[in-house]
Amino acid sequence: MSETKRIVDKVSQLVEPVVHEFGMEIVDVEFRPERGRWILRVFIDKEGGITVDDCASVSRELGDLIEAEDIIDYPYVLEISSPGLNRPLRKESDFIRAIGKMVRLKMSRPINRRRNFTGRLANVREGVISLLVDENNLVELPLKEIDKARLKYEFNN
Numbered sequence: 001m002s003e004t005k006r007i008v009d010k011v012s013q014l015v016e017p018v019v020h021e022f023g024m025e026i027v028d029v030e031f032r033p034e035r036g037r038w039i040l041r042v043f044i045d046k047e048g049g050i051t052v053d054d055c056a057s058v059s060r061e062l063g064d065l066i067e068a069e070d071i072i073d074y075p076y077v078l079e080i081s082s083p084g085l086n087r088p089l090r091k092e093s094d095f096i097r098a099i100g101k102m103v104r105l106k107m108s109r110p111i112n113r114r115r116n117f118t119g120r121l122a123n124v125r126e127g128v129i130s131l132l133v134d135e136n137n138l139v140e141l142p143l144k145e146i147d148k149a150r151l152k153y154e155f156n157n
Contacts, residue, residue, distance in 0.1 A: 007031045010071050011040065015062050019044055022058055027083040028090065031076070038076035040066070043083040055080040089149040095124045098151060103131070105149035111141060118152060 001009075012029045019026050019042075027043040044050055044058055059080040066078065089095050089103065104118045119133035127143045 004031050007072055011066060014065060014069055015042060018061055018065060019058060024050065028088050039079060040076050041079045041081060043081050045083055050082050085153040087151045092124060092143060095121065095129055099124060102152040102154050103149055104152045106147045107141065108145050108147040
């Protein structure tokens, strides 16, 4: 396991209960270098969306907690953010909430000679998603083989 993955996993486990106490959920955790410095980015959300005050409150709490646990032993910047319009989908519950919406995903291995799919999420059942990639083409994809998935924002004309 890479050092970056270890940090992301440890931070995710540590902060999940704290974020839950605020009535929110963790959508994603990233730890990566950007412009010469390390950024620890925690994406949070709640029903109705989050505010700047929500981010500030969570940031104060998590910053102290992460420092106390000494997970990262070099300088980094902590950012708390909303997942935005193109929200990542990670857990089965994320996919269930996204039924009926457009998604873009990348598989860890090719399925029908394709790794990238875009379509309307039709169903999630027993670890398999059904994706309508065009009007008549329903593709079933195993959740465990999805490498990356995001909502695809639809502009209404």
